[in-house]
Each structure stands twice: as C-alpha cells, then as structure tokens.
C-alpha cells in the first residue's frame with residue numbers, strides 16, 4: 001500500500017479563495033478591510049520567512065497588513081507599550097507577535113497583554129480556556145488548520161482513536177483540545193511517555209509535533225492510519241522535512257501529509273481566517 005497524500009497546500013488555496021470573497025463582500029458593503037498587525041523582533045531568518053509568508057497571504061486575501069519590526073534589543077516595556085497602542089487602535093483587528101522572542105522578553109507576559117478579541121494566534125489563556133471548555137472563539141492556527149484540512153479531506157473524528165505526539169503550549173496541547181472537541185478518543189504523548197511505539201501503533205489518527213527529523217518510525221504506524229506531520233525541520237542540505245520517517249510510514253498509512261505542502265500552508269490560512277473573524281465579530 002502507498003498512502004494517498006493529503007494536499008494541505010491545495011486545501012489552503014481553496015480556503016484562501018473563500019476568504020478573499022468574504023473580504024471582498026466586506027469592502028463592497030463600505031466597511032474597511034480587516035487589518036492584521038505583525039510584530040517581528042530581531043533578525044532570526046526563519047522568523048523573517050514565516051512573517052513574510054503571512055504578509056503575502058494578507059495581500060492575496062485583501063487583508064490590510066501592518067508590518068512592524070523591532071531591533072533585538074527592544075525592552076519588555078517598549079514591546080508592551082506597542083501592544084497597548086495596537087489594542088486601543090480601532091483600525092487594527094488582529095495582533096500577531098512572532099515567536100520566539102529574545103531572551104530578555106517574557107513571552108507569556110506579551111501574549112497575555114494582547115486583547116483576547118485581537119489574539120489571532122489564539123494563544124491567550126482566555127482563548128485556550130474557551131477551546132478547553134468547548135466554546136472556541138479564536139483558535140490556535142496550527143491545530144485548527146489540521147482539523148480543517150482533515151475535515152475537508154473526508155476524515156471523521158467521532159469515537160476514533162487519535163494520538164498527538166508532542167505537548168507544547170502552542171501546538172500539541174491545543175491539538176489535543178481540538179481532537180477532543182471533534183469527538184476523538186485522544187491521547188497526548190510527550191517526553192515522559194513510556195512505550196511510544198505502542199501508543200502510536202494503536203492510533204487511527206496520528207498527529208506529530210516534536211521538531212525532530214525522523215523521530216516517528218514508519219513501522220510504528222498502524223496499517224490504514226491517517227498521519228499528519230506538523231514538524232518542520234531544515235536538514236543540512238537545506239531541504240525541509242517533518243518528524244515522521246516518511247518513506248516507510250507511507251507504505252503503511254492510508255493517508256499522510258507531506259512536508260512542505262502539508263500543515264504549514266494551513267497554519268497561515270487559519271491566521272487569515274481568524275483575522276477576518278476578529279474583524280467581523
């Protein structure tokens with residue numbers, strides 16, 4: 001068997017077209033376009049690439065982008081003042097502070113300073129709490145994108161055995177909450193999990209967000225499973241790869257996401273979705 005590829009890029013393109021029409025509807029009715037402020041601190045090349053992708057997505061969809069950049073030496077107080085200004089700016093619907101931040105800045109304090117109704121990353125404790133209590137408002141973009149991608153490619157969740165490998169605040173944990181919300185029997189594994197191979201082998205839906213190339217061995221995957229690889233690792237030769245041993249996993253899975261072209265484009269698209277939602281609520 002060779003798994004069918006789940007084409008996140010093409011699902012993301014479709015969603016972006018839908019968002020583009022919605023934004024066109026908003027502006028046609030005389031309202032201003034939704035606006036997203038992106039705050040980038042320092043010169044990390046990967047962060048610059050990701051933020052540029054987000055700004056390009058804004059252009060495609062008709063969202064106004066307010067690109068803000070700060071030197072790596074900015075203080076916590078200065079960054080907080082910037083957020084306060086954007087919180088109070090009626091022309092700004094969404095605020096995204098690209099992570100990671102330099103060491104002198106407490107990213108928890110920054111995330112908690114963003115008004116929950118402008119928190120388009122969905123990282124504020126209010127938004128995570130709403131998701132945990134099954135009343136989601138603004139949802140973390142990557143897990144939300146995984147669910148939307150799987151739904152649009154025909155996956156069902158009710159009563160199905162799902163596993164998340166990786167329990168980070170921004171990806172693994174909210175991914176577990178999304179799967180619970182969708183009705184899956186959900187296991188979240190992490191660095192203290194014993195017998196990870198056995199846990200993975202029991203799952204019908206396997207979602208991996210660890211950040212280590214080849215961490216999930218292909219022969220752990222149950223025949224017929226759906227595999228979603230959230231990992232993005234750059235190899236020494238410059239190529240991108242995920243956390244799953246792709247070639248072997250592909251021989252066992254029914255469906256699998258590629259890296260690149262899988263989850264990444266969905267993340268950016270759900271950020272646009274959240275920005276339009278923040279502008280229209």
Ligand SMILES: Nc1nc(=O)c2c([nH]1)NC[C@@H]1CN(c3ccc(C(=O)N[C@@H](CCC(=O)O)C(=O)O)cc3)C=[N+]21
Nearest residue numbers: 050097098099100121141260261262263264265267268
């Ligand atoms: N506040 C905040 N919000 C984020 O959402 C956030 C962040 N900080 N910090 C960094 C991570 C990473 N992230 C990605 C988004 C898109 C791709 C993406 O589009 N990837 C393409 C490939 C891009 C490439 O070629 O490098 C793909 O997988 O096909 C990747 C990674 C968002 N993040």
